Amino acid sequence: MNKARIVIAGAGYGGMNTAVTLSKKLGPNDASITLVNKHDYHYQTTWLHEPAAGTLEPDRTRVKIADVLNTSRVNFVQDEVLEVKTDEKKVMLKEGELEYDYLVLALGATAETFGIPGVHEHAFTKWTLNGARQVKDHIDAQFANYNNVEDKHEGLLTFVVAGAGFTGIEFIGELSERVPELCKTYDVPREKVRLFVVEAAPTALPGFDPELVEYAMNLLESRGVEFKINTPIKEVTASGVIVGEGEEIKAETVVWATGVRGNPVIEKSGFEAMRGRVKVNPDLRAPGHDDVFIIGDCALIINEEINRPYPPTAQIAMQMAKTCANNLIALNKGSTDLETFKFDNKGTVASLGGKQAIGVVGSRKIYGGTANFMKKMIDNRALFILGGPLLTLKKGKFPF
Amino acid sequence: MNKARIVIAGAGYGGMNTAVTLSKKLGPNDASITLVNKHDYHYQTTWLHEPAAGTLEPDRTRVKIADVLNTSRVNFVQDEVLEVKTDEKKVMLKEGELEYDYLVLALGATAETFGIPGVHEHAFTKWTLNGARQVKDHIDAQFANYNNVEDKHEGLLTFVVAGAGFTGIEFIGELSERVPELCKTYDVPREKVRLFVVEAAPTALPGFDPELVEYAMNLLESRGVEFKINTPIKEVTASGVIVGEGEEIKAETVVWATGVRGNPVIEKSGFEAMRGRVKVNPDLRAPGHDDVFIIGDCALIINEEINRPYPPTAQIAMQMAKTCANNLIALNKGSTDLETFKFDNKGTVASLGGKQAIGVVGSRKIYGGTANFMKKMIDNRALFILGGPLLTLKKGKFPF
Numbered sequence: 001m002n003k004a005r006i007v008i009a010g011a012g013y014g015g016m017n018t019a020v021t022l023s024k025k026l027g028p029n030d031a032s033i034t035l036v037n038k039h040d041y042h043y044q045t046t047w048l049h050e051p052a053a054g055t056l057e058p059d060r061t062r063v064k065i066a067d068v069l070n071t072s073r074v075n076f077v078q079d080e081v082l083e084v085k086t087d088e089k090k091v092m093l094k095e096g097e098l099e100y101d102y103l104v105l106a107l108g109a110t111a112e113t114f115g116i117p118g119v120h121e122h123a124f125t126k127w128t129l130n131g132a133r134q135v136k137d138h139i140d141a142q143f144a145n146y147n148n149v150e151d152k153h154e155g156l157l158t159f160v161v162a163g164a165g166f167t168g169i170e171f172i173g174e175l176s177e178r179v180p181e182l183c184k185t186y187d188v189p190r191e192k193v194r195l196f197v198v199e200a201a202p203t204a205l206p207g208f209d210p211e212l213v214e215y216a217m218n219l220l221e222s223r224g225v226e227f228k229i230n231t232p233i234k235e236v237t238a239s240g241v242i243v244g245e246g247e248e249i250k251a252e253t254v255v256w257a258t259g260v261r262g263n264p265v266i267e268k269s270g271f272e273a274m275r276g277r278v279k280v281n282p283d284l285r286a287p288g289h290d291d292v293f294i295i296g297d298c299a300l301i302i303n304e305e306i307n308r309p310y311p312p313t314a315q316i317a318m319q320m321a322k323t324c325a326n327n328l329i330a331l332n333k334g335s336t337d338l339e340t341f342k343f344d345n346k347g348t349v350a351s352l353g354g355k356q357a358i359g360v361v362g363s364r365k366i367y368g369g370t371a372n373f374m375k376k377m378i379d380n381r382a383l384f385i386l387g388g389p390l391l392t393l394k395k396g397k398f399p400f
Numbered sequence: 401m402n403k404a405r406i407v408i409a410g411a412g413y414g415g416m417n418t419a420v421t422l423s424k425k426l427g428p429n430d431a432s433i434t435l436v437n438k439h440d441y442h443y444q445t446t447w448l449h450e451p452a453a454g455t456l457e458p459d460r461t462r463v464k465i466a467d468v469l470n471t472s473r474v475n476f477v478q479d480e481v482l483e484v485k486t487d488e489k490k491v492m493l494k495e496g497e498l499e500y501d502y503l504v505l506a507l508g509a510t511a512e513t514f515g516i517p518g519v520h521e522h523a524f525t526k527w528t529l530n531g532a533r534q535v536k537d538h539i540d541a542q543f544a545n546y547n548n549v550e551d552k553h554e555g556l557l558t559f560v561v562a563g564a565g566f567t568g569i570e571f572i573g574e575l576s577e578r579v580p581e582l583c584k585t586y587d588v589p590r591e592k593v594r595l596f597v598v599e600a601a602p603t604a605l606p607g608f609d610p611e612l613v614e615y616a617m618n619l620l621e622s623r624g625v626e627f628k629i630n631t632p633i634k635e636v637t638a639s640g641v642i643v644g645e646g647e648e649i650k651a652e653t654v655v656w657a658t659g660v661r662g663n664p665v666i667e668k669s670g671f672e673a674m675r676g677r678v679k680v681n682p683d684l685r686a687p688g689h690d691d692v693f694i695i696g697d698c699a700l701i702i703n704e705e706i707n708r709p710y711p712p713t714a715q716i717a718m719q720m721a722k723t724c725a726n727n728l729i730a731l732n733k734g735s736t737d738l739e740t741f742k743f744d745n746k747g748t749v750a751s752l753g754g755k756q757a758i759g760v761v762g763s764r765k766i767y768g769g770t771a772n773f774m775k776k777m778i779d780n781r782a783l784f785i786l787g788g789p790l791l792t793l794k795k796g797k798f799p800f
Contacts, residue, residue: 333737337733344788346788346789347790361789361790361793362788362790364790364793366793374793377777377780381784384777384781388762389746389762389774390762392777393764393766393770393774398769398770398773
């Protein structure tokens with residue numbers, strides 16, 4: 001008897017949770033499970049605004065894969081996925097290849113630049129643990145430089161966040177909280193620091209309740225954040241960003257947060273995709289590929305209430321992981337009766353730095369301390385689902 | 401085609417979670433689901449030490465069934481279960497009867513008296529919402545009486561907790577925290593109040609780590625709690641408890657917390673049981689009854705590591721609910737491939753009142769603030785599983 005070979009590519013919220021669930025529910029004789037990931041750790045993507053702004057130790061957002069995954073049950077391969085050859089049932093890696101009977105693609109997203117010139121060259125675009133550390137070090141260096149350079153040129157301490165979506169707002173929330181402390185540490189007058197959020201859409205946090213958007217903007221403005229709404233970025237240059245009709249904001253720090261697209265491996269492997277995302281079947285398999293599941297940021301599912309795709313979030317990725325694991329178990333048993341994925345929206349909370357947050361839970365709007373506590377609960381819950389109470393204790397957000 | 405009739409008896413952790421899961425996963429054409437419960441609310445049994453001691457509004461521990469259960473999918477019957485006639489597939493209620501194809505018995509526990517005389521007559525034994533309110537009102541009345549009676553007799557302000565298990569310790573923890581406030585409110589000198597915990601076993605919190613037991617006892621003693629360990633209660637009388645070799649502790653308040661036994665309906669219905677608990681099959685069905693699941697406090701499952709039954713807890717009841725619901729769905733589909741229940745111990749935390757708690761998570765011992773926060777997380781998690789984030793917001797324990 002040949003055991004099915006299940007390969008899971010990517011150790012983000014989708015891949016990790018699929019691997020952990022399968023490792024618990026499938027016995028060693030049921031299937032062989034392989035997880036492949038670039039790093040030997042998983043990180044909490046939704047927390048990255050904190051280490052990026054320097055308000056949380058980067059290590060806190062990271063979980064060693066071997067700490068939460070039973071590696072005697074799951075074979076872990078540290079390598080980078082380059083392409084999937086679906087007709088040969090092979091995943092091509094930088095340093096090898098993996099054959100599969102069932103494949104789970106959970107490769108996450110990369111920054112969407114909308115073809116705007118200069119983004120990759122001059123902006124920080126990597127929303128990864130390494131990317132976050134880079135942003136943090138750069139910010140610190142800009143402050144450190146201030147009293148070491150003769151020419152205190154415009155832009156040295158100007159920070160531009162491109163995009164007022166969830167990520168952009170959470171990042172500027174942290175950074176605006178930290179600026180007073182940075183000014184103190186590096187002897188920089190507060191008025192030398194400028195913080196911009198530039199957004200092409202007619203509102204910050206599109207899709208969020210307008211009352212909450214106003215609350216967030218007022219709060220951030222009170223910390224000195226300047227919003228440029230309805231203002232498309234035309235180009236990113238070495239000295240700043242060109243917006244609107246050619247106006248330049250001089251800035252040596254541009255953080256790109258205008259949205260994401262699916263991992264390029266998806267398109268490279270020949271899956272039909274929109275911005276790198278595959279419109280998956282209700283059972284989360286790729287159309288025409290009965291042996292390939294696509295979950296997380298690379299999967300596109302339509303919210304039928306508003307006839308638009310669900311945004312790619314950790315929440316939906318974790319729920320997909322559950323359905324994906326159940327369906328793999330069913331397939332492995334020889335069943336064809338697969339579960340239909342249904343998103344169960346538990347709500348959304350955006351942190352604004354400090355003890356501030358806003359959110360929507362069901363039809364209820366929440367602010368301030370309550371929202372902040374909910375955010376911590378959400379963060380701890382993700383850890384709990386992944387690694388149980390011990391991981392929560394180790395890496396969780398406790399109020400002391 | 402006849403739809404299967406599923407009847408769930410009891411709306412505690414086991415019954416409620418089974419009902420909620422089934423209501424989400426079975427369509428209206430798959431099965432009819434009926435939940436029967438004495439009250440139109442579920443309550444958090446693990447929180448009852450708080451309203452019983454008067455440190456939490458009783459309503460906070462209660463959840464209206466209609467608030468979390470889709471009552472257009474689940475037929476709710478408010479009535480009391482008296483007996484199950486398994487051969488007729490009927491549940492006999494106080495005011496009627498229910499026919500079933502599949503039955504889930506989740507009827508909870510009652511106090512175990514070990515045949516000690518006077519318990520039912522003179523002690524508080526009902527660990528229910530109504531019982532908790534009764535204890536609280538009685539405590540308040542004893543304090544209120546102090547300055548209204550001539551004869552400040554011994555026992556008026558002596559409070560005895562019988563049993564130093566989980567429930568007894570959590571209750572005395574709350575009460576000892578509240579005593580200073582009660583003394584202030586009612587102008588009672590602190591030294592007039594005595595708090596006893598009487599335990600027949602050679603240690604408090606049997607089964608808990610000795611270091612944690614010592615921490616808990618020291619803390620409680622510092623609040624004036626007197627422990628009588630290794631001291632069996634011989635009788636409860638109108639004026640107190642008789643312990644050891646005939647010594648009497650004069651006490652007008654005796655709270656019974658020596659342990660529980662399964663609901664009497666189990667034995668009355670002819671199931672083979674030990675102290676009201678049925679040793680269920682691995683799929684949680686009663687031996688010899690393919691159509692009856694027994695979960696929660698009435699189910700007995702052996703922890704094979706130590707060859708002793710798992711103690712009845714909310715945690716295990718909630719996990720059983722999940723397996724039970726999955727197995728009902730499988731049976732309803734015509735499958736005979738049922739899931740085996742496996743307890744996944746997430747740890748245990750006992751609150752000690754105030755901001756104090758002790759616990760074990762995996763192999764790690766926790767104390768004080770960390771344990772207290774974990775306890776709140778556990779409490780909130782139970783709400784989250786039952787009713788999602790909105791219920792958590794409404795009834796949860798937030799640190800403000």
